[in-house]
Amino acid sequence: MKFCLVDRIIEIIPGESIATLKNVSLAEEYLQDHFPGFSVLPGVMMVEAMVQSCAWLSRVTDQFRYSAVLLHQAKAVKFNSFLKPGRTLNVTAKMRKNDDHQVSFAASGTVDGESAVSARLILSKQNLSDRRPDMAANDQRLIAAMKEQYAQMRPSAG
Numbered sequence: 001m002k003f004c005l006v007d008r009i010i011e012i013i014p015g016e017s018i019a020t021l022k023n024v025s026l027a028e029e030y031l032q033d034h035f036p037g038f039s040v041l042p043g044v045m046m047v048e049a050m051v052q053s054c055a056w057l058s059r060v061t062d063q064f065r066y067s068a069v070l071l072h073q074a075k076a077v078k079f080n081s082f083l084k085p086g087r088t089l090n091v092t093a094k095m096r097k098n099d100d101h102q103v104s105f106a107a108s109g110t111v112d113g114e115s116a117v118s119a120r121l122i123l124s125k126q127n128l129s130d131r132r133p134d135m136a137a138n139d140q141r142l143i144a145a146m147k148e149q150y151a152q153m154r155p156s157a158g
Helices: 043-061 133-153
Strands: 008-013 017-023 068-079 088-098 102-111 114-126
Touching: 008 043, 008 133, 017 043, 043 068, 043 088, 043 102, 043 114, 043 133, 088 114
Parallel strands: none
Antiparallel strands: 008 017, 017 088, 068 114, 088 102, 102 114
């Protein structure tokens, strides 16, 4: 199961930073069990929202060169408050280092101006065809899908 945890890209400066929004709705399935009577967005989903935001910055910075941008490591993760339905997680991230295989970020999420989560994240970048040349067509399909999704989250990007 894959969840899109970035609803909108507010600002993006390739090679530098990104700001995104994640609106939390009671309709999200995982909230039914987390926790009954006190629904909150699971902490791992807050981290995933930061990871997905960082992945968008990486994709745009690298001009959608890689089909897979995945979490490699999360360091210094701190949870500071709950995120209840009807609230919005404002994610910001700054790119720290970028090379051909990995990219690192300082990321944080706030709710109504108060810290909810923060972490240092390292993402790996690769194409399926790096290990399996016969997967080149899959890379192109994945990249095209990511470009289309990006256009939906940031229509003004063109």
